[in-house]
Amino acid sequence: MAGTDRNRELITGGPAIILMEPQLGENIGMVARAMANFGLSNLRIVNPRDGWPNDKAISAAAHADHVIEATRVFDTLEAALADLNFVYATTARPRDGHKPVKGSVEAGAVLRARENAGEKTGLMFGRERTGLRNWEISLADEIVTFPVNPAYASLNIAQAVLLMSYEWMKSGLGHPLETAFDKPEVEPAPKSDLHGLFDQIEEGLDARGYFRSETKRMKAVDNLRAVLTRPGFSTDEINVLRGLFASFDKFSRPGQRKPGEAGDEE
Amino acid sequence: MAGTDRNRELITGGPAIILMEPQLGENIGMVARAMANFGLSNLRIVNPRDGWPNDKAISAAAHADHVIEATRVFDTLEAALADLNFVYATTARPRDGHKPVKGSVEAGAVLRARENAGEKTGLMFGRERTGLRNWEISLADEIVTFPVNPAYASLNIAQAVLLMSYEWMKSGLGHPLETAFDKPEVEPAPKSDLHGLFDQIEEGLDARGYFRSETKRMKAVDNLRAVLTRPGFSTDEINVLRGLFASFDKFSRPGQRKPGEAGDEE
Numbered sequence: 324m325a326g327t328d329r330n331r332e333l334i335t336g337g338p339a340i341i342l343m344e345p346q347l348g349e350n351i352g353m354v355a356r357a358m359a360n361f362g363l364s365n366l367r368i369v370n371p372r373d374g375w376p377n378d379k380a381i382s383a384a385a386h387a388d389h390v391i392e393a394t395r396v397f398d399t400l401e402a403a404l405a406d407l408n409f410v411y412a413t414t415a416r417p418r419d420g421h422k423p424v425k426g427s428v429e430a431g432a433v434l435r436a437r438e439n440a441g442e443k444t445g446l447m448f449g450r451e452r453t454g455l456r457n458w459e460i461s462l463a464d465e466i467v468t469f470p471v472n473p474a475y476a477s478l479n480i481a482q483a484v485l486l487m488s489y490e491w492m493k494s495g496l497g498h499p500l501e502t503a504f505d506k507p508e509v510e511p512a513p514k515s516d517l518h519g520l521f522d523q524i525e526e527g528l529d530a531r532g533y534f535r536s537e538t539k540r541m542k543a544v545d546n547l548r549a550v551l552t553r554p555g556f557s558t559d560e561i562n563v564l565r566g567l568f569a570s571f572d573k574f575s576r577p578g579q580r581k582p583g584e585a586g587d588e589e
Numbered sequence: 590m591a592g593t594d595r596n597r598e599l600i601t602g603g604p605a606i607i608l609m610e611p612q613l614g615e616n617i618g619m620v621a622r623a624m625a626n627f628g629l630s631n632l633r634i635v636n637p638r639d640g641w642p643n644d645k646a647i648s649a650a651a652h653a654d655h656v657i658e659a660t661r662v663f664d665t666l667e668a669a670l671a672d673l674n675f676v677y678a679t680t681a682r683p684r685d686g687h688k689p690v691k692g693s694v695e696a697g698a699v700l701r702a703r704e705n706a707g708e709k710t711g712l713m714f715g716r717e718r719t720g721l722r723n724w725e726i727s728l729a730d731e732i733v734t735f736p737v738n739p740a741y742a743s744l745n746i747a748q749a750v751l752l753m754s755y756e757w758m759k760s761g762l763g764h765p766l767e768t769a770f771d772k773p774e775v776e777p778a779p780k781s782d783l784h785g786l787f788d789q790i791e792e793g794l795d796a797r798g799y800f801r802s803e804t805k806r807m808k809a810v811d812n813l814r815a816v817l818t819r820p821g822f823s824t825d826e827i828n829v830l831r832g833l834f835a836s837f838d839k840f841s842r843p844g845q846r847k848p849g850e851a852g853d854e855e
Binding site: 331332333334356357359360361362385387428469470471472473474475476477478479482485486489492493496509524527528530531532533546547550553554555556560563564567568570571572574575576 | 598599600622623625626627628651653694735736737738739740741742743744745748751752755758759762790793794796797798799812813816819820821822826829830833834836837838840841842
């Protein structure tokens with residue numbers, strides 16, 4: 324639909340859109356366009372299959388140049404999330420785990436409230452065919468899902484980005500839910516702080532042979548990350564936890580066993 | 590995003606989607622897919638440039654076969670609207686005229702109420718480049734518009750159909766925040782579970798000489814208890830944390846120091 328007025332000020336900012344390993348440049352371009360339609364401008368791509376910049380993305384973006392030009396590419400999802408305080412993962416599948424699941428309208432309102440409070444927020448979207456993996460979802464604070472037809476639930480990534488961008492825009496229009504969300508009492512730390520806590524704990528567990536196999540390791544790591552992500556710890560809280568684990572890690576107690584020694588298990 | 594469950598009953602019906610002289614088969618296919626995602630199944634096309642059926646439309650529809658197969662083609666817009674009781678025209682441009690203009694959320698609610706009352710309703714969408722002409726809009730009862738970025742207002746027809754299909758689906762959910770799957774928030778554990786975690790950590794710290802004096806101990810214990818209380822951990826989450834601390838506590842790593850040995854401090 325036409326209707327663009329180049330004399331009006333461009334709306335930018337808002338939550339970052341993070342695409343995990345997108346394959347098709349056309350999809351990235353359509354994502355940029357959907358973002359521009361609803362005033363988002365911060366696009367981050369983790370390992371795009373066909374590299375970056377991508378001519379097909381530029382073509383499909385239909386002159387959403389300000390989004391394409393500001394796009395940042397990352398090698399890891401952790402790096403793409405590092406400076407954000409609060410992140411949603413999008414999924415159409417119910418998941419096991421401890422994460423709250425929000426509808427799209429409510430998630431738009433939550434993002435608006437957190438951005439208004441000075442937090443940096445983001446929305447993660449998975450691969451075209453296979454979506455987000457469990458360990459990737461474990462890095463999110465909450466899950467957002469759409470009220471799709473259960474018998475035909477497949478949304479492409481540009482459509483999913485469009486819906487959340489639209490809900491973001493609506494949440495700024497004096498939405499009735501806006502007042503229901505006050506500033507969160509604790510400001511979640513940048514994700515790089517949380518990832519530092521993960522690294523410390525996982526390294527300490529590895530050094531003790533805690534994980535019996537690589538398969539068990541992946542599941543256990545997903546689980547511990549979920550438990551540590553869900554509270555939205557502040558930087559101060561993370562520093563307290565790191566101090567506790569550091570003490571347990573560096574100092575032994577009388578009678579402590581070496582890794583692999585027999586003994587009763589918790 | 591994956592997540593389709595072929596065992597669930599397909600949602601069909603709802604307002605007709607009327608496309609006026611669409612040019613690209615890909616767009617028609619994407620419209621069918623967007624409709625299927627949100628439970629619509631009645632697609633009508635007026636004078637498609639490349640005729641009908643259209644292989645590119647079928648391909649882009651991504652197995653929304655029930656929509657494609659039921660699609661009807663008309664020579665005139667009047668014929669396409671003939672059996673409908675109430676029709677919206679979609680536009681991103683302000684228009685002269687006396688038609689009421691509704692936002693997308695409100696239009697979804699209006700359509701739902703009219704369908705529930707036994708009316709047949711529809712949504713008209715214009716050509717890819719030029720939208721709907723004024724005389725075409727004159728055939729609609731009301732206008733629906735989207736809260737787009739005024740400086741970048743161009744929505745393609747599949748995106749516009751997606752947003753209205755989504756609002757149609759939402760309007761049928763009892764609670765505005767209800768989603769396709771619901772999950773309770775985390776239920777905080779009984780306090781005795783939390784206190785067990787405190788005891789375990791504090792005993793482990795005492796055994797390592799972590800606290801330098803009773804005064805410092807009280808302050809540090811208050812602090813770690815505050816950090817661990819604030820999230821409202823569930824029993825499952827507490828068990829994960831107890832497992833982590835137990836591993837760090839019971840097993841040493843190479844080069845670990847005894848309590849009281851000199852060394853750098855965290």
